[in-house]
Amino acid sequence: MPIKTSLAAHGIACQRGGRLLFADLSFTLQPGEGLLVTGPNGAGKTSLLRLIAGLLPLAAGSFASGDESVPLPELCHYVGHANGIKSALTLQENVAFWVDFLRGGDADLDDALAMFGLEGLKDLPAGLLSAGQKRKLALLRLFAAPRPIWLLDEPSVSLDAASVKVLDKAIARHLAQGGIAVVASHTSLKVKFAHELALKRETVQ
Amino acid sequence: MREAWALFRRDVVLAWREGGTIGTALGFYLVVVAITPLGLGPDLNLLSRIAPGVLWVALLLAGLLSADRIFHNDYEDGALDVLATGPLPLELVAGVKSLAHWVTTGIPLALLAPLLGLLLNLPIESFPLLVLAMLAGTPAVSFVAGIGASLTLGLRRSGVLLALLVLPLYVPVLIFGVATVSAASVGPASPWPPFLILCALSLASIVLAPIAAAAALRTALR
Numbered sequence: 001m002p003i004k005t006s007l008a009a010h011g012i013a014c015q016r017g018g019r020l021l022f023a024d025l026s027f028t029l030q031p032g033e034g035l036l037v038t039g040p041n042g043a044g045k046t047s048l049l050r051l052i053a054g055l056l057p058l059a060a061g062s063f064a065s066g067d068e069s070v071p072l073p074e075l076c077h078y079v080g081h082a083n084g085i086k087s088a089l090t091l092q093e094n095v096a097f098w099v100d101f102l103r104g105g106d107a108d109l110d111d112a113l114a115m116f117g118l119e120g121l122k123d124l125p126a127g128l129l130s131a132g133q134k135r136k137l138a139l140l141r142l143f144a145a146p147r148p149i150w151l152l153d154e155p156s157v158s159l160d161a162a163s164v165k166v167l168d169k170a171i172a173r174h175l176a177q178g179g180i181a182v183v184a185s186h187t188s189l190k191v192k193f194a195h196e197l198a199l200k201r202e203t204v205q
Numbered sequence: 206m207r208e209a210w211a212l213f214r215r216d217v218v219l220a221w222r223e224g225g226t227i228g229t230a231l232g233f234y235l236v237v238v239a240i241t242p243l244g245l246g247p248d249l250n251l252l253s254r255i256a257p258g259v260l261w262v263a264l265l266l267a268g269l270l271s272a273d274r275i276f277h278n279d280y281e282d283g284a285l286d287v288l289a290t291g292p293l294p295l296e297l298v299a300g301v302k303s304l305a306h307w308v309t310t311g312i313p314l315a316l317l318a319p320l321l322g323l324l325l326n327l328p329i330e331s332f333p334l335l336v337l338a339m340l341a342g343t344p345a346v347s348f349v350a351g352i353g354a355s356l357t358l359g360l361r362r363s364g365v366l367l368a369l370l371v372l373p374l375y376v377p378v379l380i381f382g383v384a385t386v387s388a389a390s391v392g393p394a395s396p397w398p399p400f401l402i403l404c405a406l407s408l409a410s411i412v413l414a415p416i417a418a419a420a421a422l423r424t425a426l427r
Contacts, residue, residue, distance in 0.1 A: 053290050055426050073290045082283025088222040089215070100211030101291050141287065 004031040004178040005066040005075055005148045007052070012061030014047045021047055022199060023060065031066075031148070031178040034171070034191060038184075039199030045184035046080065048199070049151040052182060053078040065149075076149040081157075083138035087127025091118060091137055094126050095144055104145030112143035115166055131158040139167065142174075150174060150181040156189065164189070208293050209301050216305035219278075226271045230310050231317055234267040238321040249326045256325035257335075257386035263321075264314050264339065265346060265375050269368050272350035273357065275306050276418075280358045280425065295422055300415035303351035304344075311343030331390035338385040338400055344407040345378045348414035355421035377406055 006029060013023035021044035029035055037045045050056040052063065054073035065072050085094050095109055113119045116136040121129070126137060135158050142150055150171070156164045164187075171181050171191045183189065220226045241259050242252055276299075279285040288298050318339050319332040327335065353371035357363035384399035 053286070055286055055289060057427065074292055076290055078286055078290055080283060080286060082281075082286070084283035084285075084287045086215070086219060086278075086282070086284060088219055093215075093218070097211055097215050098287070101208045101215075101287070101293075103208065103292055 003067060003075075003148055005180070006030050006064075007066075007072075007149055007180050007182075008064045009052075010062050010064065012051060012063070013059040014044055014051055014056065015059040016044075016047060020059070025061070025197075027195060027197060029180050029182075029195065031180065032175050033194035034175050034181040034183065035195045035197055036183055036185065036189075036193040037197045037199065038186070040201050043199035043201045045199060046153050049078060049080070049153050049182060049184060052076060052149070053151055072149075075147055076151050077142050077145075077147045078151045078153075079138050079141060079155060080153045083134050084141070085126045085134060085137050088125060090123050090125055091129075092122045094137060095140055098141050098144035102141075102145035102147075109140070109143060112140055115170070116140065116163060132160060132163065135159055136163060139170075142170070148179050150179065150183075152181065152183045152185075154185060155183065156185060156187050208291060209297060212288070212293070212298065212301045213305050213308075216302055217309055220274075220305065220309035223274075223278075226274055227309055227313055230267045230271050231313055233270050234263050234314055234317060235321065237263040237266065238324055242324065253326040253328060254391065256322060256327040257383045257390060259325060260318055260321060260327070260335070260339075260386070261342075261379050261382045264318065264343070265372070265379060266368075267314055268310055268343065268346045269350060269353075269371060271310050272306070272347075272354050272371065273363055273367055275302050275347075275351050275354040276358055276422065276425075277354065277363070285422070285426065289422070289426060295419035296415045299351055299355065299418035299422060300348075300411070303348045303415065303418070306350065307344050307347035311347050312340065315339035315343055327386075328390045331386060334389035334396055334400075335386050338382055338389075338396075338403060341400065341407055342378050342382045342403045345403075345410040346375065348407075348410040349374050349378075351418045352414050352421065355418040355425060358422070358425035378403065381406065 008028040010026055012025050014021045037048060039045055047056060051058060053076045063072055065075055118136060155167055168190045174181060238259060289295060315336055318335055322332060322335055350371055353367040357367045381399040381403045385396045385403060388394045388396035
């Protein structure tokens with residue numbers, strides 16, 4: 001069971017390539033709450049997720065999590081556009097690496113594999129998977145090591161309808177267990193998000 | 206510790222599986238050393254005199270050939286994001302990945318060196334010290350290459366720039382590496398003082414290079 005934590009942003013700003021994407025953004029997520037981030041291309045959805053994951057530096061403001069003993073990035077799972085899977089390793093090896101590297105316990109990975117319909121492909125090199133299957137493998141990282149904050153960037157891209165449903169269910173279960181999910185998505189996921197954040201694209205002069 | 210071991214094991218497995226890494230480095234080393242006598246003519250005395258220098262220069266170039274793989278693939282496929290949000294500090298990630306590069310490139314190159322020494326008429330008595338000196342010097346090669354690899358992340362055709370950045374940093378390794386092997390093959394000085402400096406260079410780069418590489422990685426992730 002993942003540790004519960006909250007996530008608060010205080011007046012954060014993000015600057016990319018000299019352009020201010022957004023400024024003075026604040027939100028607070030209690031355990032079990034989700035945040036849906038919407039907005040047009042280039043509005044800063046990915047940047048927001050990468051800020052939370054500590055992959056981008058904050059231009060202003062700060063984040064606070066309920067658990068100060070662990071750095072925020074280590075509470076987060078970031079699944080972005082790049083899947084982060086190694087094509088020369090088999091599915092099993094990819095997942096085993098995440099379990100070891102991200103300090104996962106003995107999570108019920110077989111369940112997660114079966115959930116996404118990947119159980120028969122365990123010994124296949126990940127490079128041979130289809131785009132959708134690679135995506136599902138990348139999402140398996142969420143189950144390889146329990147972490148309270150899920151940062152999902154367009155998680156449903158290249159997934160088929162059945163898999164989107166599975167993903168929906170997984171996010172809902174994560175929230176029900178007291179986790180936090182920040183999801184940037186164009187397509188409508190059916191999960192009820194407690195908060196919604198619509199980023200606007202600043203008009204470039 | 207478990208995380209570091211998992212990362213190390215993964216990088217070594219990938220180096221084997223993705224092919225090209227170890228094979229290219231060894232093949233390059235072999236070819237460069239093999240064509241040198243063709244260019245210089247069959248003067249055995251000359252060859253044995255310059256053998257230490259040729260072996261070291263070729264080793265540095267062969268090591269550089271695979272250096273961009275230390276971080277480049279992980280950067281391209283997003284695995285670096287996972288590594289950066291993991292529990293290991295980025296310095297340790299850089300260190301472990303450089304170590305894996307040493308194990309998969311530095312050690313094979315060092316072990317191939319005596320065979321190539323034969324091609325250059327290097328006295329057989331000096332072979333043990335040749336291998337020892339290369340095993341002692343190649344960690345510096347891999348760890349410094351890690352700095353170059355992280356600095357050139359995200360650039361197109363980064364290989365040449367990487368060589369330009371890193372080769373000057375290899376000068377001390379080259380000088381003391383050649384001094385060790387020369388002393389062992391032609392004398393008259395003792396090979397141990399330059400050998401110890403070589404060890405010191407490697408130890409210093411094992412400690413310092415990951416810090417520099419991690420700083421460059423943080424910039425690259427932005």
